[in-house]
Amino acid sequence: MKKQFLILLTIIGSFNIAHGNQTADTATRNLTSYQITSLQVLGQVWGFLKYYHPNVAKGQLNWDSVLIAKIPVFLVAGNARALNEVVLTWLNELGKVPACTQCDNTLTDRLSYNFDTAWITHRGFNGELVSKLQYILTNRSQGACYYAAYGTTHQIKIINEEAYGSPGFRYPSPDYRLLTLFRYWNIVNYFSPYKYITSKKWDSVLTELIPPFYQAKDELQYQLNIIKMIGMLEDGHSTFSGAGWSRQIRNLIGDYSYLPFSCFIVEGKAVVDLITNDSLCKAQGIALNDVIVSIDGETIEERINKYWPFICNASNKEGGLFALCNSFLFAGNTGNCAITRLTPQGVTTSLNIERSKSPLPYAPPVPIVWKMLPDNIGYIDMSELQTRDVDKIMDSLGATRGIIIDIRNHPNDTWPVIAARLSSHTYLAPRMIYPDLSYPGMYKYYGDRIAGKDQSSPYAGKVVLLVNEHTKSHGEYSAMALQGAAKTITIGSTTSGADGDWTEWIVLPGQFKTRFSGLGVYDLDGTVAQKKGVNIDIVCKPTIKGLQQGRDELIEAAIKVINGK
Structure with a gap:
């Protein structure tokens, strides 16, 4: 009987896979509240069995096909009793789970704050069903998992997921749209180290997204739902790409988005803060600290509001603005971009610049890795600093009153x-x-990493760290690590709040790809750095006036601290 059931699922799954877009218009009616509940139970049970049930976790079944076959069954389960019977029948179909002699069910050396199986007892399941699910929990699959492995740094690596690359899957049937949601939701549920700090509880995210995924009326709405779903993880390492972008989305964003500079938002305006191709900027009349007040006839605020829904790789507002400035803020559907600049005298001037469909060569001005500032104060820019040069530079700065270490960038290690x-x-x-x-x-700690050095004569001057929204990922880890090295003072503003190595790419139906933070990082005081950013001692932000005068107000603040003012 079990063999016949598996053959039937394979036939159903093969038919649906071959016809992924054939029923795209069947979800015309709104789901009832209980159908949403049933589908949420389906998504949670399907994901739980995928990673816990020995027969499923070992890849013995086409688990996507099983989901597709179960969706109509769950949709007609109109009450709690029927829903219990549907889930019990499903568990019985999968066969008996043998007792696990290798399973360690203690919490010793484990972190459980991200672990949530409360749905097993809080879904209104009867005693028999709760008992069966808890039995699978404690007698779960061990050894290699068909769907998940470790990456190079022990971050999660999702494997053996079907990409469903045919054109029809760019807007598939309602069942396969739910597959996209359930696949991603469960990967995050079990393998995101920061799921527990999202603004909305992850269970609520599933409830909220089921109707729009199931009832998406067209390709645009479906793909916008995917972007929203990824954004709800609020992870600065999230990204979303693939060959399946609809022409409608590309038209909304614009194909031309690459410029020879980057900017950041100051007092509601875009200010050029990094020249990435010096010769192209000079040819187009763009200079460092240029203040831009409009792009293609829209104010910066209007551009931010326009493109904000497309930002899915931010854990806080500052990180979102940083991501926007480095992606869509200047995007358009032509190679010509009309900008308006604000002069120090308060006069606006117009300028047409060129934007590109593809990345431009990286050719910035020659960087200054370190230098001496007035009052015998040293300055180090960590963006270009190489390990081999550190000792030589520190020797040169050994007699200074203080050192300013600039981490408003992405440093080397x-x-x-x-x-x-x-x-x-x-x-x-x-x-x-x-x-x-x-x-x-569950999660485990890496082995302790010991930093610093026992010595009687370390650097004796004051140390100030500079951070802002450009301080992200390894920049944030570097800042946190240096904060423990000495009595440093950190000056700046909220960092991007994105910590932990990326996961490997995760494929979603339609040949879309995404990823998120694969490791969790905790500050020296034990608090999580994701979302909140690094600890800051003195908040300091640049001003339009200061930038137009060519001043770096964070460096000025650091000099005052070192001088004791």
């Missing part, structure tokens, strides 16, 4: 060598956690 020159003792670096594949949803 130079912080350990700097920490060894600043510290008088060894210390524990920010801790990292990785997913426990033997107990999906």
Whole structure:
């Protein structure tokens, strides 16, 4: 009987896969509230069995096809009793789960704050069903999982997921749209280290997204739902790409988005803060600290509001603005971009610049890695600093009153060598956690990373760290690690709040790809850095007036601190 059931599922699944877009207009009626509840139960049980049931986690079934076959069954389960019977029947179809002698069900050396199986007892299931689900929980699959493995840094690596690359899957049937939602939701549910700090509880996200995914009226609405879904994780490492973008979305955003500079938002205006191609900027009349007040006839505020729904890779507002400035803020459907600049005298001037469909060569001005400032104060720009040069630079700065370390950038892995020159003792670096594949949803700590150096004569001057929204990921880890090296003072504004190595690419139906933070990072005081950013001692932000005068107000603030003013 079990073999016949599996053959039937394979036939149904093969038919649906071959006809992924044949029923795209069948979900014309609104789902009832109980149908939404039933589909939520389906999504949760399907994901739970995918990673916990031995027969499923070992890849013995085409689990996507099973989901497609179960959707109509769950849709007609009109009450709690019927829903219980549907789930019980499903569990019985999968066969008996043998007792697991290898399963360690203790919490010793495990982090459980991200683990949530409350739905098993809070869904109104009867005692028999609760007992069966809890039995699977404690006698879960062990060893290699068909759907998940470790990446190079022990971050999660999702494997063996079908991409469904035919054109019809850019707007598939309602069943396959739910597959997209359930696949991503469960991957996050079991393998995102930061699921527990999203603004909305992850269970609520599933409830909210079921109707729009199931009832999406066209390709545009469906793909916008995917962007929204990814954005609801609020992860600065999230990204979304693929060959399946609809022409409608590309028209909304614009194919031309690459410029020879980047900017950041100051007092509601876009200010050029990085020249990425010096010769192209000079040819077009763009200079550092140019203040831009409009793009293609729209104010900066209007552009931000226009493109904000497309930003899915931010954990906080500052990170969102940073992401927008580096993606869509200047986007358009032609190569010509009309901007309006504000002069220091308060006069606006117009300028037409060129934007590109593809990335431009990276050719910035020659960087200054370190320099001496007035009052015998040293300055280090970590963006271009190389490990091999740290000791030589620190030797040159050894007699200074203080050092300003600028981390408003993405640094190389130079912080350990700097920490060894600043510290008088060894210390524990920010801790990292990785997913426990033997107990999906649980996490474990990496081994402690010891930084610094026991020494009697470390650098004796004051140390100031500069951070802002450009401080992201490894920049944030570097800042947190250096904060423990000495009595540093951190000056700046909220950082991007994106910590932990990326996951490998995760494929979604339609040949879309996404990823998110694969490891958790915890500050020296034990708090999570994701979303909130690094700890800041003195809040300082640049002003339009200061920038137009060519001043770096964060460096000025750092000099005052070092001078004791």
